[in-house]
Amino acid sequence: xxxxxxxxxxxxxxxxxxxxxxxxxxxxxxxxxxxxxxxxxxxxxxxxxxxxxxxxxxxxxxxxxxxxxxxxxxxxxxxxxxxxxxxxxxxxxxxxxxxxxxxxxxxxxxxxxxxxxxxxxxxxxxxxxxxxxxxxxxxxxxxxxxxxxxxxxxxxxxxxxxxxxxxxxxxxxxxxxxxxxxxxxxxxxxxxxxxxxx
Numbered sequence: 001x002x003x004x005x006x007x008x009x010x011x012x013x014x015x016x017x018x019x020x021x022x023x024x025x026x027x028x029x030x031x032x033x034x035x036x037x038x039x040x041x042x043x044x045x046x047x048x049x050x051x052x053x054x055x056x057x058x059x060x061x062x063x064x065x066x067x068x069x070x071x072x073x074x075x076x077x078x079x080x081x082x083x084x085x086x087x088x089x090x091x092x093x094x095x096x097x098x099x100x101x102x103x104x105x106x107x108x109x110x111x112x113x114x115x116x117x118x119x120x121x122x123x124x125x126x127x128x129x130x131x132x133x134x135x136x137x138x139x140x141x142x143x144x145x146x147x148x149x150x151x152x153x154x155x156x157x158x159x160x161x162x163x164x165x166x167x168x169x170x171x172x173x174x175x176x177x178x179x180x181x182x183x184x185x186x187x188x189x190x191x192x193x194x195x196x197x198x
Contacts (some may be wrong), residue, residue, distance in 0.1 A: 015053065018043045019067040022060050027068075031061055031117045044157045047055050047179045060160075061114075068110045069132050075100075080139045087152035090165065097169060103177040108173045113156065120172050126188075140165050153196040178196045 021043035025034045036057055040047045054060040076096060080089055101107055111132040118125045140162045147153045153161070168189065173184050 001143070015043055016062075016067070018045050018050065019064050023064040024106075026061060026064055027113065028111050031057075036060070037118070038094070053066070058122055058125075062122065062128060063117065065110070065125060066130045069128060069135075072111075072132070073135065076133070077135055077139050079142055083129060084146055085143045086146040086150050087143075088134055088194075090147070090193060092192070093143075098174060098182070098185060098189065102182055106177045109169075112170075112173075114127050120165075136166065142193070151198065154198050156196075 018039070022034075022039045025038055027040055029038070029079065034057075036047070036050060039045075039060065040050055043050075049086050050060070053080055054063060076093065079085075079093065079096075114125060115129050119129065120126065141158055144158055144161045144165070148155050148158070171192075172189065175188065
């Protein structure tokens with residue numbers, strides 16, 4: 001917790017609250033269109049306190065990206081661990097993705113957006129983006145290896161199947177941005193996953 005002292009008044013704020021506000025703005029508006037002043041207004045934190053905690057916009061953006069990494073790990077990556085995840089885990093994963101895209105405030109993947117906007121421009125951002133993609137790839141790889149071992153999907157090269165599954169996810173994001181109906185997206189996922197079965 002940071003202690004802020006704007007104009008002789010002590011003010012406290014939770015970093016997660018500010019990072020959630022910053023993440024929301026960066027995700028909706030993009031890096032270039034979002035200013036520190038926007039974050040101050042959106043979060044209610046004093047400008048002095050924001051700069052005290054995060055030196056500049058680049059540092060705040062990187063911290064917001066790490067916050068996103070934590071959120072997707074808890075919501076999408078973590079469910080693949082703790083039990084023998086296999087084909088049904090993929091089905092449940094894409095149910096969660098569909099629900100998030102349909103009912104969430106944001107459409108798309110903030111890591112992909114960050115890669116397009118800030119990739120190659122800030123080494124710390126590049127590291128977080130790569131870590132997010134690597135974790136997703138490893139999670140899918142574990143699930144696919146288990147599903148092949150259990151005879152639930154065809155024994156094709158694991159790396160090719162990982163790319164295929166990640167492609168399904170990217171396609172869903174694109175379909176959502178194009179305002180495709182929910183039932184169309186659901187049918188797409190069902191057919192795409194069914195093609196993997198023996």
